[in-house]
Amino acid sequence: MALKSLPLHEYLSSGHRLCAGCGEGVTIRQILKSFDEPPIICNATSCLEVSTTPFPYTSWRTPWIHPAFECTGAVAAGVEAAQKALIRKGRKKKWDVVLALAGDGGTYDIGLQSLSGALERGHKFVYVCYTNDAYMNTGIQRSGATPRAAWTTTSPAGKVIPGKTEWQKDLMKIVVAHDIPYAATVSPSYPMDLQRKMKKAIQADGPSFILALTPCPRGWRTPPYLTIELGRLAVQTCMFPLYEVENGQYKITMKPKRKLPVEYYLRPQGRFRHLFTPKTRHDIINAIQAYVDKKWQEIQKLEQLTQQ
Amino acid sequence: MMARKVLALNGDEAAAYAVKQCKPDVIAAYPITPQTIIVERLSDFVADGELDAEFISAESEHSALSACIGASAMGARTYTATASQGLALMYEMLFVASSFRLPIVMSVANRALNSPLNIWNDMSDTMGARDCGWIQIYNENAQEVYDFTIQSFRIAEDHRVLLPVMVCHDGFVVSHSTEGVETLSDSEVDSFLPPRTPVYPLDVENPVTIGCVGVPEYYPEIKYQQEVATKKSIQTIKEIINEFNESFGRNYDIIEKYQMDGAEVALLTIGSASGTAKDAVDEMRAEGKPVGLLKLRLFRPLPVEDLRKALSGLKAVGVIDRHISFGSMGGALNMEVRAALYEMRERPHVMGFPAGLGGRDIRVEHFIKITEELLRIAERDVLEEDYRVVGCRGPGCIGP
Amino acid sequence: MKTWEEVPFAGYILEPGNAESYRTGDWRSRQKPVINQEKCTFCLLCWIYCPDGAITRRESKVEIDYYHCKGCGICAYECPSGAIRMKSEAEEA
Ligand SMILES: Cc1ncc(C[n+]2csc(CCOP(=O)(O)OP(=O)(O)O)c2C)c(N)n1
Ligand code: SF4
Ligand code: SF4
Ligand code: SF4
Ligand SMILES: [Mg+2]
Numbered sequence: 001m002a003l004k005s006l007p008l009h010e011y012l013s014s015g016h017r018l019c020a021g022c023g024e025g026v027t028i029r030q031i032l033k034s035f036d037e038p039p040i041i042c043n044a045t046s047c048l049e050v051s052t053t054p055f056p057y058t059s060w061r062t063p064w065i066h067p068a069f070e071c072t073g074a075v076a077a078g079v080e081a082a083q084k085a086l087i088r089k090g091r092k093k094k095w096d097v098v099l100a101l102a103g104d105g106g107t108y109d110i111g112l113q114s115l116s117g118a119l120e121r122g123h124k125f126v127y128v129c130y131t132n133d134a135y136m137n138t139g140i141q142r143s144g145a146t147p148r149a150a151w152t153t154t155s156p157a158g159k160v161i162p163g164k165t166e167w168q169k170d171l172m173k174i175v176v177a178h179d180i181p182y183a184a185t186v187s188p189s190y191p192m193d194l195q196r197k198m199k200k201a202i203q204a205d206g207p208s209f210i211l212a213l214t215p216c217p218r219g220w221r222t223p224p225y226l227t228i229e230l231g232r233l234a235v236q237t238c239m240f241p242l243y244e245v246e247n248g249q250y251k252i253t254m255k256p257k258r259k260l261p262v263e264y265y266l267r268p269q270g271r272f273r274h275l276f277t278p279k280t281r282h283d284i285i286n287a288i289q290a291y292v293d294k295k296w297q298e299i300q301k302l303e304q305l306t307q308q
Numbered sequence: 309m310m311a312r313k314v315l316a317l318n319g320d321e322a323a324a325y326a327v328k329q330c331k332p333d334v335i336a337a338y339p340i341t342p343q344t345i346i347v348e349r350l351s352d353f354v355a356d357g358e359l360d361a362e363f364i365s366a367e368s369e370h371s372a373l374s375a376c377i378g379a380s381a382m383g384a385r386t387y388t389a390t391a392s393q394g395l396a397l398m399y400e401m402l403f404v405a406s407s408f409r410l411p412i413v414m415s416v417a418n419r420a421l422n423s424p425l426n427i428w429n430d431m432s433d434t435m436g437a438r439d440c441g442w443i444q445i446y447n448e449n450a451q452e453v454y455d456f457t458i459q460s461f462r463i464a465e466d467h468r469v470l471l472p473v474m475v476c477h478d479g480f481v482v483s484h485s486t487e488g489v490e491t492l493s494d495s496e497v498d499s500f501l502p503p504r505t506p507v508y509p510l511d512v513e514n515p516v517t518i519g520c521v522g523v524p525e526y527y528p529e530i531k532y533q534q535e536v537a538t539k540k541s542i543q544t545i546k547e548i549i550n551e552f553n554e555s556f557g558r559n560y561d562i563i564e565k566y567q568m569d570g571a572e573v574a575l576l577t578i579g580s581a582s583g584t585a586k587d588a589v590d591e592m593r594a595e596g597k598p599v600g601l602l603k604l605r606l607f608r609p610l611p612v613e614d615l616r617k618a619l620s621g622l623k624a625v626g627v628i629d630r631h632i633s634f635g636s637m638g639g640a641l642n643m644e645v646r647a648a649l650y651e652m653r654e655r656p657h658v659m660g661f662p663a664g665l666g667g668r669d670i671r672v673e674h675f676i677k678i679t680e681e682l683l684r685i686a687e688r689d690v691l692e693e694d695y696r697v698v699g700c701r702g703p704g705c706i707g708p
Numbered sequence: 709m710k711t712w713e714e715v716p717f718a719g720y721i722l723e724p725g726n727a728e729s730y731r732t733g734d735w736r737s738r739q740k741p742v743i744n745q746e747k748c749t750f751c752l753l754c755w756i757y758c759p760d761g762a763i764t765r766r767e768s769k770v771e772i773d774y775y776h777c778k779g780c781g782i783c784a785y786e787c788p789s790g791a792i793r794m795k796s797e798a799e800e801a
Contacts, residue, residue, distance in 0.1 A: 003752035014761040014776035015727035020735060021780030025759030033756075038512050042378060043519075055526045055719055056710075057727040058517035063510035065381050066519035067404045071374035074366060078336060078378025078386075079510065081362035085333035085384055089360065091503075092383075096512050114374065117367030191756045217780075225781030228757050409718040508720050517721035529712040530719035536712070 017051040021224025023214030034198030038062035039099035044106035045069035070110035073118035076100035104131035104145035119178040132216035144169035157274035182208040184244035189231035221270020319482035320345035322450040326457035333384035336364035336375035342479035369394035380410035383506030392419035406441030411464030428667020429479040431630035444608040562606040571600030573682035588675030622656040623686035638695025660695030736779030739794040747791035754783035
C-alpha cells in the first residue's frame with residue numbers, strides 16, 4: 001500500500017475550525033481515508049465535534065450524530081443494533097460501518113463506562129479514541145490520559161507541585177481485557193501503519209478499538225508545524241508505542257531502530273517546560289524514562305507471551 | 309387474526325404486552341424496581357421469538373437512553389423503561405432526545421427519589437423531568453397503561469409531533485397490581501399503528517449532521533421551533549385519542565371529568581390517586597356535598613386552555629400532587645394550575661396537596677378531609693395556605 | 709438570517725460538507741506555504757499530513773488551497789524534498 005492508493009474523498013471537509021496544525025484534524029482525515037464508503041459516525045463532545053459543526057455549517061460528508069460527551073459507546077451500540085434490526089426486517093439494504101469518535105476525556109474518563117458496556121456486549125463498531133492527553137475543548141484540563149509531569153490548567157506546574165503527579169492510565173490494557181477481536185494504537189505520523197490497522201479494525205468480527213495520538217499545539221504549547229514530528233518522537237521514544245492486539249495476540253508494529261531518550265519528546269513541548277527551566281529536573285525526567293522503559297519491556301514481553 | 313382477549317396483567321405486564329404488539333426494532337433498558345417486570349417480560353418475548361427486536365441490556369440508564377437516541381436516529385422504532393434513580397441518571401439525555409425530535413417511547417413506573425432510599429411510589433422522578441421536552445402521559449390503572457402505551461407510539465411518531473413520550477404509571481400501586489386488561493388483537497394494533505416513517509434518519513445516501521453546535525445566532529430559533537411543535541402536539545394528541553376511542557370503544561380524554569355536574573369544589577388528580585379520590589367524591593356526593601373530580605392525563609404539554617375551561621365556575625380546587633418541589637408552593641401541578649388560572653377574571657381558589665410521598669398510603673379519609681377544607685375555603689372565599697402536605701405526621705400536615 | 713420557521717428541522721444540517729464554503733485561509737498570520745513544483749517528487753506526504761485538507765492532489769502534482777490553508781507549516785516541515793517553503797504573505801509565490 002502506498003499513499004497514492006488512498007482515496008481522494010474527503011469525508012471531513014475543509015473549512016472546519018480546528019486550530020492550525022491540530023493533530024485531530026490530520027488524524028481524523030487519515031482515519032476516514034481507510035473507508036471506501038462513508039461510515040455512520042457517532043461523535044463525542046470535544047474539540048473535533050465543536051470545530052466541525054458550528055450551525056449552519058458542517059464539515060461532515062457522512063451521517064453524523066453528536067448527542068453528548070460520555071455516551072459515545074452507547075450511542076454507537078444503538079446505531080448498530082438499529083441497523084441489525086432494520087436489515088433483518090428488510091427496511092435497510094446494506095450494512096454501513098459504525099464509527100465512534102471520542103477524545104481522551106470522552107473515553108479514558110467520563111465515557112469509560114459506556115465504552116466498556118458496549119465492548120462487553122460485543123456491538124460491531126470501530127471506536128477511535130483520539131488522545132491529546134487532556135480536555136482541550138474546555139481549556140486544557142488534565143485527564144486520565146495526561147502524562148506524568150505534564151502541565152495542564154488543572155495540573156499546573158506550581159511552586160510546589162511540578163505538573164501532573166500521576167501516571168497515565170493504560171487504557172489499552174483495559175480495552176484488551178474485554179477480549180475484543182482487534183485493538184491497536186496509531187499515530188498520524190505513520191499514515192500507512194494507521195491505514196493498515198484501520199482496515200483490520202473495520203473488518204474485525206465484533207468491536208474494534210483504535211487509540212490515536214493526536215498532538216495538540218495549543219494544549220501542548222508547541223508550534224503548529226511540529227505536530228507530525230511530535231507524533232513521530234512519541235513513537236521513537238516509546239512514550240507511545242505502536243502495536244496491535246489481534247484476538248489477544250500482541251504485535252509491535254513499529255520498533256524504533258534507535259530508541260530515543262524521552263527527553264527528545266519532552267523538551268520541545270511547553271507543557272513540560274518546568275522540567276528544563278529554571279533548572280533541569282533530572283529526578284522527574286529519569287522517573288519518566290524508567291517508567292517508559294518498564295512499559296516498553298512489558299509490551300515486548302506481552303508480544304512474546306502471546307505469540308502462537 | 310387474534311381476537312381481543314381479557315388478560316390478567318399488572319401495570320408493568322400491560323406495558324410490556326402493549327410494547328410487544330407495537331413491534332419496536334430496538335429496546336434498550338436497565339432494570340430498576342418497580343419497572344423490572346417490563347424489561348423481564350420484554351426479554352422473554354425476544355428470547356422466545358415472539359418479538360423481533362434488538363434488546364440492549366445497557367450497563368446504565370444513561371447508556372440505555374443514549375442507545376435509544378442512536379437507534380431512533382437510525383429510523384428504528386425504539387423503546388425504553390425506567391423509574392426514579394434511573395430517570396434521574398438519564399436526565400442529561402432526556403433533553404437530547406427531545407431536541408433531536410426522536411419519537412422514543414419510555415415507560416416510567418413512578419417511584420420516589422433517594423435519599424432516603426425508597427422504592428415506593430410518588431412522582432418525584434417524572435415531575436423533576438417535566439422541563440425536558442418530553443410528552444408526559446399519566447395513567448390510572450393497567451388498562452390505561454396498555455391503551456396509552458400503544459397510543460404513545462402513534463403520538464410520538466406522528467410527523468406533526470415527533471417528540472419522545474413518557475408514559476407513566478404509579479409504582480407498585482399500578483405496576484404490581486393485577487387486573488383484567490382488555491387487549492386488542494395484533495391486527496387491530498397494526499391498523500392503528502403503521503410502521504414508523506423516519507424523517508431524516510442517519511443514512512449514508514443522505515448524510516445529515518445531527519447535534520451541531522447551536523451558536524447564539526441560531527439557538528433561540530431552533531428551540532422555539534421545538535416549543536411550537538410541543539404546544540401544537542396537544543391538538544394531535546386529542547385527535548389520536550379520539551381515533552383510539554372510536555376504533556376500540558374507549559372513552560379517554562386529556563382531562564377527564566367525574567361528578568362535575570353542579571360541583572362547586574373539585575379535586576384535581578393525576579395517576580392512580582384518582583381511583584381513591586373518586587370513592588371519596590362518591591361519599592361526599594351521597595351526603596349532598598357539591599364535590600367533583602378532574603383527572604389530568606396529559607401533563608406535558610400542559611393543556612392550559614382545557615384546564616381553564618374545566619376549572620372555570622368552580623369555587624375551590626384541591627390539586628393532588630405526588631411530589632414536592634422543595635421551597636416553593638407544594639408540587640409542580642399546583643403551581644402550574646395556579647399559573648394557568650391567574651389571568652382568569654373569575655377563578656377558583658387553588659390549594660395544593662402534595663400527598664402520598666414515598667409510597668405513604670392515601671386513603672378515602674384523606675380526600676374527604678381535603679374536600680372539607682375546599683368547601684370551607686369556598687364558603688369563606690379566602691385561601692390561607694398555598695399548600696399542605698397530606699399523609700405526614702406533625703404540625704402543618706394532614707396526618708397519617 | 710433564518711427565522712424559527714425557516715431553520716432546518718431540529719437544527720439538523722442537511723448540506724453535507726457545507727463548511728467547505730467557510731474561509732479559514734485568513735487565519736494565516738504571517739506565512740503561507742509555497743510549493744516549488746520542480747523539487748516536488750509527488751510523494752503525497754504533505755497531502756496526507758495536512759490537518760485541513762488544504763493540499764489538493766491532482767493527477768501528478770499537489771497544489772495549496774489558500775482558501776483553506778491555515779498556514780500551520782506542517783507541509784513545509786515534513787516535505788522530504790524541501791519543495792515547500794513558508795514565505796511571507798506579501799512575497800510573490
Ligand atoms: C457531562 C459533561 N461534562 C462536562 C462537559 C464539558 N466538556 C466538553 S468537552 C470536554 C473535554 C473534552 O476532552 P476530550 O474528550 O479529551 O476531547 P478534546 O477536546 O481534547 O478533543 C469537557 C470537559 C460536557 N460537555 N459534558
Ligand atoms: S486545542 Fe488542540 S485539539 Fe483542540 S483544536 Fe486546538 S490544536 Fe486541536
Ligand atoms: S511532500 Fe514535498 S515532495 Fe512530497 S508531494 Fe508534497 S511537496 Fe511534493
Ligand atoms: S500550511 Fe498547514 S494548512 Fe496549509 S497546506 Fe500546509 S499543512 Fe495544510
Ligand atoms: Mg483530549
